[in-house]
Amino acid sequence: MSEGNGSARGGRGGGSAGEAAAAASRLTARDLTLAYEDRTVVDGLDLDIPHGAVTVVVGPNACGKSTLLRALGRLLKPRRGAVLLDGTDLARLPTRMIARSVGLLPQSPVAPEAITVADLVSRGRQPHQHWWQQWSEADERAVAEAMDRTDVTQLADRAVDELSGGQRQRVWIAMALAQETDLLLLDEPTTYLDIAHQVEVLDLIRQLNHDRGRTVVAVLHDLNQAARYADHLVAMKQGRVVAQGRPTAVVTAHLVRDVFGLESVVVPDPVTGSPLVVPGRPWQAPGTAAAAPGSE
Numbered sequence: 001m002s003e004g005n006g007s008a009r010g011g012r013g014g015g016s017a018g019e020a021a022a023a024a025s026r027l028t029a030r031d032l033t034l035a036y037e038d039r040t041v042v043d044g045l046d047l048d049i050p051h052g053a054v055t056v057v058v059g060p061n062a063c064g065k066s067t068l069l070r071a072l073g074r075l076l077k078p079r080r081g082a083v084l085l086d087g088t089d090l091a092r093l094p095t096r097m098i099a100r101s102v103g104l105l106p107q108s109p110v111a112p113e114a115i116t117v118a119d120l121v122s123r124g125r126q127p128h129q130h131w132w133q134q135w136s137e138a139d140e141r142a143v144a145e146a147m148d149r150t151d152v153t154q155l156a157d158r159a160v161d162e163l164s165g166g167q168r169q170r171v172w173i174a175m176a177l178a179q180e181t182d183l184l185l186l187d188e189p190t191t192y193l194d195i196a197h198q199v200e201v202l203d204l205i206r207q208l209n210h211d212r213g214r215t216v217v218a219v220l221h222d223l224n225q226a227a228r229y230a231d232h233l234v235a236m237k238q239g240r241v242v243a244q245g246r247p248t249a250v251v252t253a254h255l256v257r258d259v260f261g262l263e264s265v266v267v268p269d270p271v272t273g274s275p276l277v278v279p280g281r282p283w284q285a286p287g288t289a290a291a292a293p294g295s296e
């Protein structure tokens with residue numbers, strides 16, 4: 001599959017904020033090369049994140065998704081090339097300014113020991129505070145709203161390290177939301193969540209995009225959720241973008257085979273019409289008769 005397969009346009013055709021997506025990109029990667037010591041993970045990658053749209057990055061384990069996201073959030077310095085925010089190299093922008101524009105939820109964040117939920121979420125407000133005013137009503141409102149939207153208000157006084165994996169994940173999302181940035185980078189935000197909370201978080205992402213025009217980049221492993229929620233889907237393999245565009249253009253049986261090495265059938269999602277990837281038959285013991293659908 002060639003790079004740039006499918007349309008590069010965002011937009012779901014339904015009047016969402018994603019429609020303006022193709023118009024501009026505030027966050028772009030140019031000739032981005034990322035490495036850990038002598039191991040190059042991403043090599044010469046060019047990527048435009050459509051402004052005001054939801055971009056979802058998919059790809060197999062270790063293909064470089066988290067590495068890319070960290071570079072987009074300036075947690076990782078490029079070996080070559082640059083990430084540009086509104087045309088300026090991130091490396092040349094003050095940290096505080098980036099923190100007010102770009103929020104990043106890493107894949108495995110680590111909380112300070114014994115910190116409470118309310119205190120951790122409040123840390124999302126640090127980029128907005130000044131020496132003359134440590135805490136404002138706006139901070140209070142942003143934290144309360146973020147906790148409400150992620151369903152963690154009732155956990156406010158609990159210690160983060162005593163929570164379940166899913167509760168903790170929602171607290172981290174709350175912290176990223178409390179930062180109130182126009183750009184939100186979320187690395188596997190649905191990890192550890194039960195199916196209802198997964199849908200809740202993904203719906204929340206769409207709401208933030210629709211109501212507030214937030215630009216979101218999320219890494220997801222579930223291809224079907226990616227196809228449902230993305231305006232713009234980016235498929236990566238071995239540090240390269242192998243396809244990007246609208247999910248209907250990107251998610252094909254050919255792509256799933258090429259990127260994941262998995263045989264599948266792609267059918268329309270019965271609820272949304274977006275591509276639904278149905279993996280091939282599960283392994284069966286030799287000689288076992290395969291039951292046809294509906295024959296039991």
Ligand SMILES: Nc1ncnc2c1ncn2[C@@H]1O[C@H](COP(=O)(O)OP(=O)(O)OP(=O)(O)O)[C@@H](O)[C@H]1O
Nearest residue numbers: 036039041059060061062063064065066067068107
């Ligand atoms: N801190 C690090 N030091 C050295 N190598 C690293 C580091 N972080 C990641 N890598 C390597 O870089 C490659 C890409 O890792 P990355 O975390 O970006 O993958 P990923 O696509 O996010 O995978 P996953 O789906 O498992 O989260 C892997 O080979 C990994 O071993």
Ligand SMILES: [Mg+2]
Nearest residue numbers: 065066067107
């Ligand atoms: Mg990762």
